[in-house]
Amino acid sequence: MKIGILGAGQLGRMLALAGYPLDFDFVFLDPATEACAAPLGEHIHADYQDERALAEFCVAVDIATYEFENVPAKTAEFVAGRIPLLPAPVALTVGQDRLSEKQLFDKLKIPVPRYMPVATREALELAVKNVGLPAVLKTRRLGYDGKGQAVLRKPEDLDAAWGRLGGQPLILEAFVPFQRELSCLAVRGKGGEMRFYPVVENVHRDGILRVAIPQASDPLQAEAEDYARRVVEHLGYVGVLAFEFFVADGRLLANEIAPRVHNSGHWSIEGAVCSQFENHLRAIAGLPLGDTGLRGHSAMVNFIGDAPANEALAAIPGVHIHHYGKTPKPQRKVGHATVTAASAEELAQRVAIVSQLADSVGD
Template sequence: MKIGILGAGQLGRMLGLAGYPLDFDFVFLDPATEACAAPLGDHIHADYQDEAALAEFCKRVDVATYEFENVPAKTAEFVAQRIPLLPAPVALTVGQDRLSEKTLFDQLKIAVPRYMPVATREALDFAVRNLGLPAVLKTRRLGYDGKGQAVLRAPEDLDAAWARLGGQPLILEAFVPFEREVSCIAVRGAGGEIRYYPLVENVHRDGILRTATPRRADPLQAQAEDYVRRVLEHLQYVGVLAFEFFVAGGQLLANEIAPRVHNSGHWSIEGAVCSQFENHLRAIAGLPLGSTALREPCVMVNFIGDAPPLAALAAIDGVHIHHYGKTPKPQRKVGHATVTAPDEAQLAQRLAQLQLLVAQSEN
């Protein structure tokens, strides 16, 4: 089977790596000259709205998917009219707009922080009067890794935030004094079967995910699975979806969905029986889904800006190294490592060694 992937970043790279043992071939379409997934297949170097390139892409593959949610909606529709595109374009439409997401969550009776759309400076003042401070002003589209948002703590913060973010559709969300940030990753097959990975506890710094730790028996697992199921079934979704939540007062509040494989699920390559990447490919190819069970305790640690020396990483037992082939750059995800261990005590020791190396590489 030939699989087309819109986008050729690190998620596409890991999809390719997961698909090679299954005898899948890949065609990537990405405007980047040095797309890091390109070595894993054929790379059509073109803009996402280049219809001639998209037509060529469709001719060369049996089924298509995407590795990030900012693929233009018109591109998705163009492809879906010619070949199967999974998940369907409606998932992109929802996932690209924070207001559309929140509206869907309300419709499905999924708890969310209070929010209001903001289109003008006056509307921002009105929203702040209704939601109060602190609050978070976000772009409705394109923001990621902490970009496209501003925390408003006092009235004096509004002018600066508007100067930076105004002039585009925005949403103001009430600030959530959360206890934890978690994500639930699930996969839905073509026949409707759903499998859930263990709930993952995430730690962010500067808006960027730093560590992701799957929990074998999190008390909120059942509630997370219920919320994810509502979205998957409503969208008639096929593939992997990640749902990010805040934990406040011991309950889940929906943050956002990512209609694709997700950074907080990278641990599954070594830590789960079947990784999120292989399960996504199985789903879109119409194959039976693999087990999402946790093999042993593990933690995923991102490499931000630069990676630690390879020899030092390799010297730590249980560390599984993933370089993305990216040029080091501040605030850029250039790789990750997942550390595994037979028990929590050994995991803590190995994780401490790994995090020391990561801290040194970032300084």
């Protein structure tokens, strides 16, 4: 089976690495010249709006998927009109707009932080009155890794935030004084079969994920699965979906969903029986889903900006190196390590060592 992937970044690369053993081949469509998945398949080097390239892509593959959520709606429609595109484009539509995403959560009775859409400077004043301060002003579209966001702590912050973000559709969200950030990775097969990975505790810095640690038996596992189930069933979703939550006062508040494999699930390559990448492929190819259970203790440390030398990483027991083949650049995710260990204590020690290494070369 030949699988087409819209996007050829690290997620596409890791999908391909998981897919060859299943006898899949890969075609990527990506406008980037330095597309890091390209060595692992055929690369159609074109814009997502290029209908001739999209037609070529559709002829070349049996089914298609995507590795980023900002696939233009017209691109998704074009592809889905010709070949099976999974997850179905509706997941893109919902996830691309923070407002429609929040409205979906409301509809599915999933708790969310207070929010209000903001179109004008006046609407921002009103939203601050309703939502309260501190709050976070976000663009409704195209934000990721903390980009397109401004924290409002006091009324005087509004002008600067508006100056930076105003003029596009925005949303104001109450700032959640969270104790933890959790994500839940769900996978749903074509026949409706569903599996959930153990919830992951995520540590961000500067809006970028740094460390992700799967939780063997988190008290919020059932609640997270319940909310994730509501979303994937409502969307008739096929594939892996990531659901990010805040934990405040011991309960989950929905933050956002990503209709794709997710950075907070990279530990699953070594830390789960079947990785998120393989399970996404199994789902869209119509295969039985794989076991999402843990294999011992594991965690993931991101390499941001640059990665430590292989010599240093390979010397640490239980460390699995994952470079993405990308040129180092500030704030860029260039790789990660999955850290495995025999106990929680050993894991914590190794994560500390790898994090220190990552910080010493990255940003």
